[in-house]
Amino acid sequence: MTSIAEGSATAATQLESIGQIALTVNDLAESKHFYQDVLGMKFLFDAGSMIFFQVGTVRLMLGLAEKPTKPEGTILYFRVADIQATAEGFKQKGVIFLQEPHLVAKMPGHDLWMAFLKDPSGNVLGLMSEVATSAA
Numbered sequence: 001m002t003s004i005a006e007g008s009a010t011a012a013t014q015l016e017s018i019g020q021i022a023l024t025v026n027d028l029a030e031s032k033h034f035y036q037d038v039l040g041m042k043f044l045f046d047a048g049s050m051i052f053f054q055v056g057t058v059r060l061m062l063g064l065a066e067k068p069t070k071p072e073g074t075i076l077y078f079r080v081a082d083i084q085a086t087a088e089g090f091k092q093k094g095v096i097f098l099q100e101p102h103l104v105a106k107m108p109g110h111d112l113w114m115a116f117l118k119d120p121s122g123n124v125l126g127l128m129s130e131v132a133t134s135a136a
Contacts, residue, residue: 017057017058018058019058019059020058020059020060020061021058021059021060021061021076022060022061022062022063023060023061023062023063023071023074023076023119023121023123024062024063024064024065024069024071024121024123025062025063025064025119025120025121025123026064026065026068026120026121027120027121028046028049028050028051028062028064030120030121031051031062031119031120031121032046032051032062034119034120035053035060035062035119036053037093038090038093038094038095039090039125041053041054041055041060042054042055044059049063049064050062050063050064051063055078060076070122071121071122071123071124074123074124075116075124075125075126076123076124076125076126077114077125077126077127077128078125078126078127078128079128079129079130080127080128080129081129082129083101083113083114083115083127083128083129083131084101086127086129087100087101087115087127090117095117096117096118097115097116097117098116098117098118098124099114099115099116100115101113101114101115101127101129102114102115106133107130109132109133110130110131110132110133111130111131111133112128112129112130112131113128113129113130113131114126114127114128114129115127
């Protein structure tokens with residue numbers, strides 16, 4: 001048996017980018033409102049038990065589970081230019097943060113900031129912002 005490391009993986013088989021991410025939600029109408037009207041994502045279309053949004057170059061699919069589930073472990077991180085202003089705008093729309101914007105790490109040339117919130121189904125969403133420092 002040949003392992004992947006021993007095989008002949010080439011650039012032609014390398015994964016290049018993420019085309020779509022799927023999250024399970026409990027209520028499509030509530031989720032559509034939250035992702036479109038509260039978070040400001042571009043709604044694309046619906047397909048029965050699924051709805052789709054465009055987030056930059058990635059499509060986000062929200063779908064109903066066949067049986068009740070609870071969110072576990074997966075966190076989607078969204079880049080934002082100004083994390084403080086974004087968080088404040090979301091708060092004005094009723095979003096409650098699990099963690100307010102906070103400094104995570106000082107990196108060469110920028111500071112990494114993050115904040116966390118939940119969607120109506122309990123999925124954790126992260127906001128991340130790379131704030132340039134004077135050393136940049």
